[in-house]
Amino acid sequence: MDKEKQFVTELADMQTEFAQWYTDVILKTDMVDYGPVKGTMVIKPYGYAVWENIQKYLDKEFKKQGVQNAYFPMLIPESFLKKEAEHVEGFAPEVAVVTYAGGEELNEKLIVRPTSETIICDMYSKWIKSYRDLPMAMNQWCNVVRWEKTTRPFLRTSEFLWQEGHTVQATPEDAERDTQVMLKVYSDCLRNLLAIPTLTGRKTEREKFAGALATYGMEAIMKDGKCLQAGTTHNLGQNFAKASNIKFLNKEGVLEYGYSTSWGVSTRLIGALVMVHGDERGLRMPPNVAPIQTVIIPIASKKEGVIEKCEEVKSLLENQDIRVKLDNSNNTPGWKFNEYEMKGVPLRLEIGPRDIENGVATAVRRDTHEKVQLSLSNIVEEVQNLLNEIQANMLKQAEENFNAAIVKTDDYNKMVNAINDKKVTLSYHCGEMDCEDEIKQNTTIKTRVIHSYDDTHKCIYCGKPSRYRVYFGKQY
Amino acid sequence: MDKEKQFVTELADMQTEFAQWYTDVILKTDMVDYGPVKGTMVIKPYGYAVWENIQKYLDKEFKKQGVQNAYFPMLIPESFLKKEAEHVEGFAPEVAVVTYAGGEELNEKLIVRPTSETIICDMYSKWIKSYRDLPMAMNQWCNVVRWEKTTRPFLRTSEFLWQEGHTVQATPEDAERDTQVMLKVYSDCLRNLLAIPTLTGRKTEREKFAGALATYGMEAIMKDGKCLQAGTTHNLGQNFAKASNIKFLNKEGVLEYGYSTSWGVSTRLIGALVMVHGDERGLRMPPNVAPIQTVIIPIASKKEGVIEKCEEVKSLLENQDIRVKLDNSNNTPGWKFNEYEMKGVPLRLEIGPRDIENGVATAVRRDTHEKVQLSLSNIVEEVQNLLNEIQANMLKQAEENFNAAIVKTDDYNKMVNAINDKKVTLSYHCGEMDCEDEIKQNTTIKTRVIHSYDDTHKCIYCGKPSRYRVYFGKQY
Numbered sequence: 004m005d006k007e008k009q010f011v012t013e014l015a016d017m018q019t020e021f022a023q024w025y026t027d028v029i030l031k032t033d034m035v036d037y038g039p040v041k042g043t044m045v046i047k048p049y050g051y052a053v054w055e056n057i058q059k060y061l062d063k064e065f066k067k068q069g070v071q072n073a074y075f076p077m078l079i080p081e082s083f084l085k086k087e088a089e090h091v092e093g094f095a096p097e098v099a100v101v102t103y104a105g106g107e108e109l110n111e112k113l114i115v116r117p118t119s120e121t122i123i124c125d126m127y128s129k130w131i132k133s134y135r136d137l138p139m140a141m142n143q144w145c146n147v148v149r150w151e152k153t154t155r156p157f158l159r160t161s162e163f164l165w166q167e168g169h170t171v172q173a174t175p176e177d178a179e180r181d182t183q184v185m186l187k188v189y190s191d192c193l194r195n196l197l198a199i200p201t202l203t204g205r206k207t208e209r210e211k212f213a214g215a216l217a218t219y220g221m222e223a224i225m226k227d228g229k230c231l232q233a234g235t236t237h238n239l240g241q242n243f244a245k246a247s248n249i250k251f252l253n254k255e256g257v258l259e260y261g262y263s264t265s266w267g268v269s270t271r272l273i274g275a276l277v278m279v280h281g282d283e284r285g286l287r288m289p290p291n292v293a294p295i296q297t298v299i300i301p302i303a304s305k306k307e308g309v310i311e312k313c314e315e316v317k318s319l320l321e322n323q324d325i326r327v328k329l330d331n332s333n334n335t336p337g338w339k340f341n342e343y344e345m346k347g348v349p350l351r352l353e354i355g356p357r358d359i360e361n362g363v364a365t366a367v368r369r370d371t372h373e374k375v376q377l378s379l380s381n382i383v384e385e386v387q388n389l390l391n392e393i394q395a396n397m398l399k400q401a402e403e404n405f406n407a408a409i410v411k412t413d414d415y416n417k418m419v420n421a422i423n424d425k426k427v428t429l430s431y432h433c434g435e436m437d438c439e440d441e442i443k444q445n446t447t448i449k450t451r452v453i454h455s456y457d458d459t460h461k462c463i464y465c466g467k468p469s470r471y472r473v474y475f476g477k478q479y
Numbered sequence: 480m481d482k483e484k485q486f487v488t489e490l491a492d493m494q495t496e497f498a499q500w501y502t503d504v505i506l507k508t509d510m511v512d513y514g515p516v517k518g519t520m521v522i523k524p525y526g527y528a529v530w531e532n533i534q535k536y537l538d539k540e541f542k543k544q545g546v547q548n549a550y551f552p553m554l555i556p557e558s559f560l561k562k563e564a565e566h567v568e569g570f571a572p573e574v575a576v577v578t579y580a581g582g583e584e585l586n587e588k589l590i591v592r593p594t595s596e597t598i599i600c601d602m603y604s605k606w607i608k609s610y611r612d613l614p615m616a617m618n619q620w621c622n623v624v625r626w627e628k629t630t631r632p633f634l635r636t637s638e639f640l641w642q643e644g645h646t647v648q649a650t651p652e653d654a655e656r657d658t659q660v661m662l663k664v665y666s667d668c669l670r671n672l673l674a675i676p677t678l679t680g681r682k683t684e685r686e687k688f689a690g691a692l693a694t695y696g697m698e699a700i701m702k703d704g705k706c707l708q709a710g711t712t713h714n715l716g717q718n719f720a721k722a723s724n725i726k727f728l729n730k731e732g733v734l735e736y737g738y739s740t741s742w743g744v745s746t747r748l749i750g751a752l753v754m755v756h757g758d759e760r761g762l763r764m765p766p767n768v769a770p771i772q773t774v775i776i777p778i779a780s781k782k783e784g785v786i787e788k789c790e791e792v793k794s795l796l797e798n799q800d801i802r803v804k805l806d807n808s809n810n811t812p813g814w815k816f817n818e819y820e821m822k823g824v825p826l827r828l829e830i831g832p833r834d835i836e837n838g839v840a841t842a843v844r845r846d847t848h849e850k851v852q853l854s855l856s857n858i859v860e861e862v863q864n865l866l867n868e869i870q871a872n873m874l875k876q877a878e879e880n881f882n883a884a885i886v887k888t889d890d891y892n893k894m895v896n897a898i899n900d901k902k903v904t905l906s907y908h909c910g911e912m913d914c915e916d917e918i919k920q921n922t923t924i925k926t927r928v929i930h931s932y933d934d935t936h937k938c939i940y941c942g943k944p945s946r947y948r949v950y951f952g953k954q955y
Contacts, residue, residue, distance in 0.1 A: 036602065038552040039559070040589060045602055048547035048617065055548065071524035072531065076514040076638055077622055078575070083515070096582050099554070101591065104575035104637075105626030113516060115577065115591070126512065126521055141524065146553055146622065150581030161580075162552055 014345075017283055021227040026155070028277055028285050032346045035156040042154040042161035046270065049346065050157075052294030053273050054164065058144060060196045061166065061268070064188045065142050070168055073141040075122050078113040083121040086246040090120065093213020097149045099161075115148040120214065120239070120265055123169045124247035131261060133252045134173050140181075142168040157274035158231070158479045165269035171249060171261040175240065178262035179217075182236040185266040186219045189234040197272065198289035198398040199223050199279050200405045201233060202427075202474050204452030209439045212265075216240035222451045222474070224408045225278035228425025230451050230476040233275050236266035274479070279401055286347025287369055289397045290390040297386055298343045299329040299364075300336055302355025313354050316364065316382055323383050325390070344369060349393045350386065352377070370396050409474075415463050418475060422448050427476040429454055433462035434470030442475075451476050490821075493759055497703040502631070504753055504761050508822045511632040518630040518637035522746065525822065526633075528770030529749050530640065534620065536672045537642065537744070540664045541618050546644055549617040551598050554589040559597040562722035566596065569689020573625045575637075591624040596690065596715070596741055599645045600723035607737060609728045610649050614657075618644040633750035634707070634955050641745035647725060647737040651716065654738035655693075658712040661742040662695045665710040673748065674765035674874040675699050675755050676881045677709060678903075678950050680928035685915045688741075692716035698927045698950070700884045701754035704901025706927050706952040709751050712742035750955070755877055762823025763845055765873045766866040772802045773862055774819045775840075776812055778831025789830050792840065792858055799859050801866070820845060825869045826862065828853070846872050885950075891939050894951060898924050903952040905930055909938035910946030918951075927952050 013031060015023035029035050034050030037043070046054065062072070078101060085091045094117045101113040116122070127139055148162045157163075168185060172178040186203055193199040202222040211218035215237040222230045243249070244260040253259050280287040290296050297320060301313045313329050320327040328348075330339050336353070343351055353365040363376040366386075370393050377385040410421045411429045418428045432439070432450065442464050443449050451474035460469040489507060491499035505511050510526030513519070522530065538548070554577060561567045570593045577589040592598070603615055624638045633639075644661060648654040662679055669675040678698040687694035691713040698706045719725070720736040729735050756763040766772050773796060777789045789805050796803040804824075806815050812829070819827055829841040839852040842862075846869050853861040886897045887905045894904045908915070908926065918940050919925050927950035936945040 036605070039556055039598065039601055040552060040554055043552040043554065045552065046550040048549050051547075051549050054550075071527075073524050073527050074522040074530075074640060076516060076519040076521065078516055078519065078624070078638065080515055099577045099580035099589070101575045102578045104624075105628070106572050113575075122515065125515055129512070148554070148580075152581070162554065164550060 014283065014285060017226065017281070024281075025274075025278060028281055028345075029156055032286050034273065034277075037156070040161070042151060044156040044160045044162075046164070049294055050273055053276065053288075053292055054270055056292045056294070057192070057196065057268075057272055058166075060192055061188070062144075064192065065168065068140070068184060068188065069138070070140045070142045070170070072143065074143050074145070075119050075126065077116050077145070079116055079119075079122045081112040081114055083125060084114055086121055087214045087243055089242075090214035094118070094149075097151060099148045099150055116145075117147055117149045118265075118267070119143070119145075119167055120169065120243055121247070124243045124249060124263065127169070127171055127261075127263075128247045128249045131171060131249055131251050134254055137173045137251060137261065138170055138177065138181075140168070140170040142166055155274075157270055157277070163270050165267050167265060167267040170264045171244070172264070173251065173253065173259075173261065175262050178240070178264050179238055181264045182217070182219055182238045182266065185236045185264075186221060186234075189236070189266075189268055190221050192268075193221065193223065193233060193272075193275075194398065196289070196291045197276050197279075198291070198394060198401055199233070199275060200398070200402045202230075202452050204454060206235070206452055207434065207439060207450045207473065209436045210450055212237045214239060214242050216242065220452045222476075223275045223279055224405050224427055224476075225275070225479070226281070226404065227278070228408055228422070228427065228476070229479055230427060230474075231271065231275050231278070231479045233272055234266070234268040237264060239263040239265060279404075280347070280397060285345030287397065288347040288349055290349045290394045293347070293349050294326065295328045295343070295346070295348045296326045296390055297328075297350045297352060298339075298348045299327065299352045299354060300339045300343075301329075301331060302336055302353050302358070304331065306356045308359060309354065309356060312359050312379070316352065316354065316379070319383050320386060323387065325383075325386060340367075350389055352386070368393055370400070413460065413463055418463060419446055419448065422446070422476055427451065427474055429472060429474055430463040431457065431460040431469035432471060432473050433465055433467040435465070435467070438462060438465045438467075447477055448475050449478055450474065451478070490759065490761060493702065493757070500757075501750075501754060504757055504821075505632055508762050510749065510753075513632070516637070518627060520632040520636045520638075522640070525770055526749055529752065529764075529768055530746055532768045532770070533668070533672065533744075533748055534642075536668055537664070538620075540668065541644065544616070544660060544664065545614070546616045546618045546646075548619065550619050550621070551595050551602065553592050553621070555592055555595070555598045557588040557590055559601060560590050562597055563690045563718055565718075566690035570594070570625075573627060575624045575626055592621075593623055593625045594741075594743070595619070595621075595643055596645065596719055597723070600719045600725060600739065603645070603647055603737075603739075604723045604725045607647060607725055607727050610730055613649045613727060613737065614646055614653065616644070616646040616657075618642055631750075633746055633753070639746050641743050643741060643743040646740045647720070648740070649727065649729065649735075649737065651738050654716070654740050655714055657740040658693070658695055658714045658742065661712045661740075662697060662710075665712070665742075665744055666697050668744075669697065669699065669709060669748075669751075670874065672765070672767045673752050673755075674767070674870060674877055675709070675751060676874070676878045678706075678928050680930060680950075682711070682928055683910065683915060683926045683949065685912045686926055688713045690715060690718050692718065696928045698952075699751045699755055700881050700903055700952075701751070701955065702757065702880065703754070704884055704898070704903065704952070705955055706903060706950075707747065707751050707754070707955045709748055710742070710744040713740060715739045715741060755880075756823070756873060761821030763873065764823035764825055766825045766870045769823070769825050770802065771804045771819070771822070771824045772866055773804075773826045773828060774815075774824045775803065775805045775828045775830060776815045776819075777805075777807060778812055778829050778834070780807065782832045784835060785830065785832060788835050788855070792828065792830065792855070795859050796862060799863065801859075801862060816843075826865055828862070844869055846876070889936065889939055894939060895922055895924065898922070898952055903927065903950055905948060905950055906939040907933065907936040907945035908947060908949050909941055909943040911941070911943070914938060914941045914943075923953055924951050925954055926950065927954070
């Protein structure tokens with residue numbers, strides 16, 4: 004028990020030092036490390052395995068939507084970025100630039116992609132001739148670079164991994180539908196895989212993507228009450244089509260500009276996972292995304308038959324595609340309990356001589372700390388059931404926190420106080436950029452996503468007629 | 480038939496203009512396109528799907544070997560590259576360099592990774608403390624940049640996709656074993672998935688990787704007799720461990736440098752696939768790697784029940800994880816036959832009213848052009864059997880070409896003539912770098928991999944005692 008205590012106290016207190024707790028957790032569980040260049044991260048196997056599970060889920064969903072994977076060059080001619088006026092303004096301050104290559108100074112500087120709209124639209128403009136070529140819908144899994152001043156692993160780093168989907172449609176309605184469908188794919192992924200409920204909706208003009216007509220966002224609420232923008236989809240209208248000359252012959256034989264969209268989620272999601280589910284003992288992984296769903300820990304492992312039984316259970320679970328690890332190292336069981344608790348493994352099975360005698364394994368749930376006896380003769384089904392239960396319970400817990408975090412208020416001071424007290428508010432706003440800017444400058448509070456359009460109320464800040472009801476909060 | 484001819488003649492003649500044929504095939508089948516920056520490529524969905532199938536195969540094999548995926552930063556401090564003397568000499572001329580980022584000139588220039596030995600070894604040096612941390616074995620799927628003067632899609636491009644595995648072992652024997660095991664994983668992948676036989680063996684001193692103790696190569700022979708280095712594994716000895724200070728406490732409590740390896744294959748493999756199997760009609764995809772394994776083409780598709788039957792067969796095949804496409808477009812059947820032949824789809828099913836009446840589908844093999852009737856009542860099994868047969872036959876055909884391309888000769892003029900006549904030779908060589916260089920300068924012929932060590936013969940060029948028997952050839 005001493006050891007357990009010692010282990011736990013290695014993490015900062017999440018109530019009072021949430022930021023330090025986050026850093027402690029991700030470093031100590033071997034999810035990530037700092038890279039040698041300031042602002043970069045190394046995603047270690049335990050973190051990368053989470054990303055692989057997210058990829059597997061989303062890749063399948065994208066393909067169901069008729070999206071195909073492709074790969075576009077990372078280095079973009081500087082002139083491309085400048086094609087769309089808002090886009091260059093949004094990204095120019097944070098790009099990394101290749102100025103020489105192959106021993107020679109380049110004639111045109113090359114931008115390391117911060118996002119690929121410009122280069123993908125350039126290629127699309129060559130490939131798209133007629134309405135028969137539409138919709139064109141491609142996705143790429145890749146790295147992007149955005150040189151940020153303040154960085155934190157997973158949340159904001161100079162380089163990160165993501166997917167970016169890009170579609171071109173023949174009508175504005177089809178483009179708008181793509182942005183809605185993909186937003187749903189994302190929020191379903193968070194709910195079903197990561198057990199994370201989200202606020203979804205349109206972003207305000209102030210908060211939309213550089214160059215978009217409309218941006219939709221999916222926001223998760225962390226345990227410290229701050230929001231994390233976990234994914235966005237952009238209806239780009241004809242902005243990029245005009246900038247890149249994407250024209251198609253429509254059914255009437257008339258040349259028209261296409262309507263494009265883009266949408267992406269990144270390794271930020273791993274940060275969300277940590278900050279939505281983690282507790283004072285470390286990570287808590289929902290089974291569906293957990294790199295290790297069940298860890299088996301032999302008790303009195305030198306005793307006859309213990310290791311054999313553990314191996315047998317491991318094989319049985321593996322055969323049903325349960326991600327299982329048997330830790331047969333020399334560390335004490337207590338040390339192992341702590342380690343896998345901190346790593347957030349959803350289910351621990353302890354198997355010792357007495358368990359075997361009784362035909363059971365002792366299971367300990369990470370989500371409730373509950374101990375239950377599982378029958379060894381029916382171990383696969385019982386583990387599967389428990390994992391499903393844990394998944395459902397973790398979503399329920401996350402939803403309770405989520406709902407408790409949202410405060411409806413029409414009073415500005417109450418709003419500021421609530422948000423400073425780790426809440427998100429739902430309030431009316433006039434929709435004016437200047438008004439939104441003033442709130443942000445005074446408080447660092449920003450709008451998250453629009454809840455609904457409603458002009459029958461007053462703006463929480465300036466008192467003018469409202470345009471919409473919108474979520475306000477602080478953000479990562 | 481006119482249409483068919485027209486289609487076929489869009490490709491250059493592969494006998495007389497192999498290079499142009501290659502370019503025609505990869506562009507016209509929508510595998511790839513040129514990127515906007517000279518020397519870059521866009522991998523289009525039909526090409527990328529091949530890469531995904533290669534990834535799926537290899538990723539599973541790596542994990543079986545205990546290798547875990549991770550991700551390391553792409554931008555490497557310039558000083559890192561200089562840590563290993565041979566390494567910097569090998570890569571410095573072809574790196575792309577980021578000199579400013581975030582609007583500021585960088586204090587230290589950053590290299591876009593041409594390969595990640597230096598940054599991965601730097602991280603390993605922090606993570607490895609004791610023999611208990613070994614072996615450390617990680618892989619990453621990523622992009623790399625090497626600024627090449629002469630480029631061709633898939634074969635040599637400024638940016639390409641690859642995987643790079645990096646292990647550290649406690650003993651030289653374990654490191655050597657890693658390089659051998661991974662070479663076997665690679666050559667099995669080529670044989671089992673891509674139906675490509677390879678020459679495997681150690682590279683000569685002249686041809687080894689910059690900074691390695693020993694490099695092992697896997698070489699495929701293209702239809703024009705040139706070799707393509709399709710994968711390499713490197714035993715780095717303690718070179719990088721010393722350069723990066725990777726030290727571990729061994730079991731005796733003594734600090735030692737680790738022994739590292741690295742190994743990689745890239746999107747080059749797609750080029751090999753094209754040039755080993757392609758024919759005058761275009762691509763030929765071995766079923767195991769084919770993005771589309773079976774295409775269904777409705778005949779007289781307006782007739783009652785035809786589309787329904789095609790859809791039914793499609794579902795049946797899909798349910799057994801056969802990658803199937805139903806082309807129900809307005810193009811004529813003849814046009815479709817040509818298109819999917821050019822795309823190399825291994826099996827075409829034609830289903831028309833008469834077929835349905837007779838309870839059959841007409842199957843046409845891409846490898847033999849053979850037409851066979853398959854029973855609709857047993858279609859899944861018959862398609863599966865045929866796909867297996869095609870896979871086996873394509874490997875057999877490739878092996879016949881491979882064996883016919885290798886000429887044993889101890890006469891220098893015969894060697895040069897044979898290689899100019901699209902062959903690879905197996906000949907004795909003294910093992911001196913200068914001698915190897917002279918051959919290369921005179922003929923562009925290089926050594927490929929060492930067949931066997933043998934000092935009982937004479938060098939084919941200088942006549943001094945042989946050191947080994949080695950394959951010679953021209954290369955991509």
